[in-house]
Amino acid sequence: MERLRWVQQCCRQLLAGDSRRGWYSDGLPNSSLLDTHSPRGRVCGKQRTVFPRNGRHQQDYERVSRNYKSNAISTTKYTFLTFIPMNLFEQFHRAANLYFLFLTLLNWVPVVEAFQKEITMIPLLVVLIIIAIKDALEDFRRYLFDKKVNNNVVRVFCGGLMNSTEQPSCPHATKEHHRKKRTVVPSFIENEELKELLQLYKSNKIRTTKYSFLSFLPKNVFEQLHRFANVYFIFLAALNFVPVVEAFQPEIALVPIGEEFTPESFHSRIECENPNNDLSRFRGYMEHSNGVRVGLNSGNLLLRSCTIRNTETVVGIVVYAGHETKAMMNNSGPRYKRSKLEKHLNTDILWCVVLLFVMCLTAAIGHGLWMNSFKESIFQVDTETPPALAGFYIFWTMVIVLQVLIPISLYVSIEIVKLGQIYFIHNDLSLYNKQLDSRIQCRALNITEDLGQIQYLFSDKTGTLTENKMVFRRCSIFGVEYPHEENARRLEVYESENTETAVRSVTLKSGYSGKSLSCRSLSCNRSSVSLHTLTAEPMEEDQLSGHVQPRTGAFCSRMAKEVVPDPALGRKLNWLTNHSSSETPSSMELTYITDFFLALAICNSVVVSSPNQPRHVIPEERTPLKSLEEVKLMFQRFSFSPFSALSPSQIKGSPHSLKSRLFIRGKRGSLTLSTPVSNTTDVSGSSQENDSKPDLSAREEEEQDVEDQETEDDLKDTQTNPDEARQSMQDLTKQVEEITDELVYEAESPDEAALVHAARAYRCTLRGRSAESLLVDLPGIGSLAIQLLHILPFDSNRKRMSVVVRHPLTGQVVVFTKGADSVIMDLAESPTDQTEVYSHIKEKTQKHLDAYAREGLRTLCIAKKVLKEDEYDLWLKAHMLAESSIENREELLLESAQRLETNLTLLGTTGIVDRLQEEVPETIAALQRAGIKVWVLTGDKQETAINIAYACKLLCASDKLLTANCGSKDACAALFEDLILEVQGGESLTALTGNGESMSSSFILVIDGRTLGWALEDELRSNFLELSRRCKAVICCRSTPLQKSQVVQLIRDHLGVMTLAVGDGANDVSMIQVADVGIGISGQEGMQAVMSSDFAISRFKHLSKLLLVHGHWCYSRLANMIQYFIYKNVMYVNLLFWYQFFCGFSGSVMTNSWVLILFNLIFTSAPPLIYGILNQDLPADTLMELPELYQDAQTSKTFVPYMFWITVLDAFYQSLVCFFVPYFAYAGSDVGVLSFGSPINASALFIILLHQVIESNTLTWIHTVVLVLSCTSYFGFVLLLSGFCVTCSPPVNPLGIELLQMSHSLFYITCVLTTVAALLPRLFFQALCNTLHPSTVLKSAHMDTVDSENYRRRMQRWNMTHSKTNRLSAGADNAGLEPSLA
């Protein structure tokens, strides 16, 4: 059951990942992924209905909402009252605690009772209390967090109040009244402050939101919802705060078309699916009062903990709240994995159980025999019980007496130790990323030691090895390659000197400099608010640029922003603006180029903002300078351009239809302005409050503020008023150019941003974006508003995205598609009339593509398609149908997109560089030296993957590359056979030459996704394993997320090794989850990888410290601590066992039961903890310098099975000494039971503590303090007990015993002898081993410490030999005598 759920979860995350991931190409669309839809569809079939809480729906609202969860979240498990019962209930689910309980209960049986009843409860109580305190603290922290979250202020649109007032400003009034902690669900929420909105989303989980946004243009009021721009938000996961930009789809109609939106007039009903944990999916529809249904999808849903960007206000309705939110349903808390060591530990514990059983059995038999030997003796209390039965009773008594042998407290100790280890990992300065201000996150608390045993490392490429900061490198258009050499040089410069980037970027931006003043003065006209922002923000940014830059510019680093245009391409483009240019490209090529850059600029989901106006979505501009007519004329000159190649009727028809269409929109657009102003953000706006009919002249005065989305409208304006307009336009253009320079692109995936920036370098600038139009600057043409008809977003099955726009110049419906080369090349079909030219282009482009891939570039193809109007209409109808459907919406949309994306015309291709992260080669080299096999699993092309592998030194020049690309399964099988033979041949060759590792070339297997698919099948699996086991590294390219996880699983299960998977994207999630240790790189691709990981780091290089140092430490610490713990218990318990031979196996003990119980629980519990947390077998520097040391832990030398037995044997020996030395010292004397136990206990304590000192590699003051504390606590306790316990601890009264004993010298004499004799062998053998077989560990440690000494000796020897050579005559037969002679 659990497994099934896990699989579901995995698949879900896979799906979620694919749709989020920017671009990656994988082998085959995975049918199994699609299959998982079906069960989910069934599960989520039920729907919920959400009503607004106003007017008409008040009753419905109340009826429906009662069943929904309130928004107050409580992640706490317990309350004050339920804490004790519930916590106890949970704790008794552990086997260990049950064992304790069993013992306690056993002690209540009179015949087997060993101690007083209370005393046996102590261990259980202590363990329960410690865990309960831990749980309580955790719960309290959750409670505080909940409280904080629940107390966030939200503004709730309350139906009742709204009805009472008709004032548009009413929302504010209600807002003030509703600053209450918990929103009632569902209710309107509106907000106007970004910060507050953030809180809002933290406090209130998930909502569907229909957006209203207010930009800060003065007249903006509640917008009509159909005119919304895209709203972007940053998704904030609850656990870490790495921003991820997510595109937010505009909502088309919140109210039926033609009506104005006011909160009180919103009467639509929303049907959506029941709460589920699929973040990427949301299905539902909104039914307006007039019966019109509008489909809703995940784009309409704002998740809990998002930050709103680019808008000031969001109006939404809550659909899920509290615990029903997707974020909450996804948050399963920290993960619990069982480490390998823990599994190992369990076998040891099992041995302990066996040991216990043997000991108890011995005692039972012994007691039976002993009983048998006496007829009726004076000291026998009970003579009635037959010996056999007495033996049986004794068995159970002994179980109680020797209970300590089963180290139950070990589990608690391990937990505490791991917390300590996590604390140190978390606090490591070298795992801290200054740029992101992020530490390592340890999400899994109990697999720290697995970090020290990794044998296989599976790494994603993009974002893990590389920075995932895409930089446009080169492109090929119309079959012509533009190498962008200048650009390449620039990138090199960046790599060498990162610091100078800032300076450079300023100079590169030359041309438009010095205009900021005018810009500011211009903007001053807008509003005081704008003024404020303009003056205040840059300052702020300057001050804090160090912090701001990496965050805000996550996807558009400076490097990505500045692309140096290729001279050739620049010249060709210049031709557009300046006809006198010498080189005249063919107009067809020019069209290609223009379209190519246009596609780059618009075929994406990038949102534009400028730092000055972060939320200003569309800087709506009028079409500047050049009239459209002029441009059209220019384009018409290209008589054979694809645009005009279409049927003339199309051309003629389309403008008309376009115009009529736009006219309607334009009218609607003007309606906007007459919307009652309900929320104004500035002075000028407030003057127009309640102005139902805005003054047209006022509007013209504030030219900037006019919100015109339709180009034609603007065009008319300019035409009617040319001079005036021209003047203002010139100003505007300047300003716009200035603004453009400061534009910030925020993209879903970094390569999108890179492409937009590249387009901008060619002055094809994406200026703004709204729901229905895009504002683009074109070279030689100026700003154009392009009507955006559709966006078919990227998905991993299609591996492409498309935009459908109405071409601004030709008026045709054009589809621009951008996607993986493999897909686009297939879809690109030659137009019938120009086969020759076209196929030539295609051929050339393919060549360039291959070249790019070889260079390690990421390639994307750009294509376009011109749609005939009737084709478009036909498609549109089907698409609308698909969009509005609720069932199978995704599938229908996919189909619809696929229908559209056919017969594309290939424009060109781009090559994007993704730089390696810093220190990646070093890290990989270190990991390989540490004996970790590094595999790279990537979705990229083979050539790209190999190149990256070269770049990060995974491949060396001497390595032999084995490539496995097969067309069929049989070929694949044969190939594997061949490759294995080859590898074996290579290996034997190496063996023959015997040159060792340094000379031998190792093999690297490169396998592609398709072949991998076969390799993972049962028949070929073993061969694949055999092959890959012999290779130094394996590179899997074009692999799907599922394949990645399958590979990891295969290696993990069949080779039985520890695997680590590291990745940053959602497509790595399954791999991360499958691996023994999953590491997420909290990079730029979102939270899924981090959420599913055990550890989240921010850079790949952190891995080396994490594994080599922390992993090593954690493992050796824990392994040693466990051994020590077992030793401690066996040693102590054996003392009791030996005593049984002298007390007739009666289960008697020579210690006060309090001391006996507390000995393990308190007196000797802290030292192992400190040992487990602080011990460093080697200094961190040495571990980093000598990664080979990692292998020691890898082969589990510290914790091999025989070490367990050595430990147990040593414990036996020590206990023998510890018991029999006092035994012989006191034999025959008048020593009492407890007096006899006193020196035994004391020496046991000394032995146990000193044993640890011997085992410890480092002793700090903390160790000293803890050791001293342990000692004092023991002696303090026993002395107090012996001083003041008159009738306490009834049967075995300790009064006066220790005091008397410690006043005797015999006590000390015995203790010293015992301690020394017990520890002698260990000390001796350790010294012996370290001297005779100095392991690498010790050698290096030795080297560290003895280095100076060595130097001295070397010098000595050097002097010696010199003196020898000088005095040849002295005869150097006896070199040893030389120094003394000299």
Add this chain to the structure above:
Amino acid sequence: MMASSYSAKDEDGHITVSGPGGGTLRNKKPENTAFKQQRLPAWQPILTAGTVLPAFFIIGLIFIPIGIGLYVTSNNIKEFEIDYTGDDTSSPCYNCAKNFSWNNTKSCTCTIPFQLDQPYESNVFMYYGLSNFYQNHRRYVKSRDDSQLNGNIDSLKKPSKECEPYASIDNKPIAPCGAIANSMFNDTLTLFYNDPNGTSVPIPLTSTGIAWWTDKHVKFRNPVGTNSNLTAVFQGTVKPVNWHRPVYELDTDPENNGFINEDFIVWMRTAALPTFRKLYRIIQKKNNMAPTLPRGNYTLVVDYNYPVRSFEGRKRMILSTISWMGGKNPFLGIAYITVGSVCFFLGVVLLVIHHKYGNRNNSANISN
């Protein structure tokens, strides 16, 4: 309205700065302290032959003298032991041992002559020793009521359940209850010095001061009743089954009677091992001139009451002097000498190894 949007922007800027860190402006950079970065100054003991061998020599050098000292001390302790179990027919106590039954009211007396070869100079401690007597048996050890022995009236009347089956007889509480008290050693040992002139001089045996001070004064107390008469205090209780006399008739001295009778106290401190001795009497040194027990012939007169045959036990009488390290025990001295020698030997071994291999390692390093 102005204000609100103003602050909105402020906060917006704020957010950009602090990042979406949940509003916390705190830098997440870990503190660079020695503790947090695990760079605490530490002593790193690397146990190699070179580093360890001094310790071995030092231990050896310290232990051997101690061992010799202990051995000498132990040898100086004079100890005399006589077994009077009466197993074999030749033993004077054979008849007593053979005819024993708990119900005998008349005690059997046997006389054992013995000879001391050396004079005992200092105080001599007289012990009785029992063998194969498992006073440390779990059930036996528990079978007592400390609070009754501490003089608690309630416990006197209602002994703890631990005392079962020696808690009460016919609903009358046993005082002192429990198996330990019930099995109290009740032989009477008297010692006579046979003067060379033929007279037999009884040796004065001190019966007080044999118990621990804490036991005598803190742990064991007679119940305090309405009158100081012990007989009255113990009214309503019965004597343990095996006892001949009730607890309030153990001694005539009121300071050594009842629960605070030292023989009783000594018996109640259960021995750790099945073969044990318990202090019976002390022979105080009278004057500085004469030895406490001069060499010569002595007679031990035993009132044979205590049966050991049922568990194959043995009974002994021990005379011993003590030293600072307690009774005679050569083991410790020998053990110290042995361990010291072993240490020394190991030290030598390590020295050899160190010279042979320690140098090799170093030279390997040097050659690098």
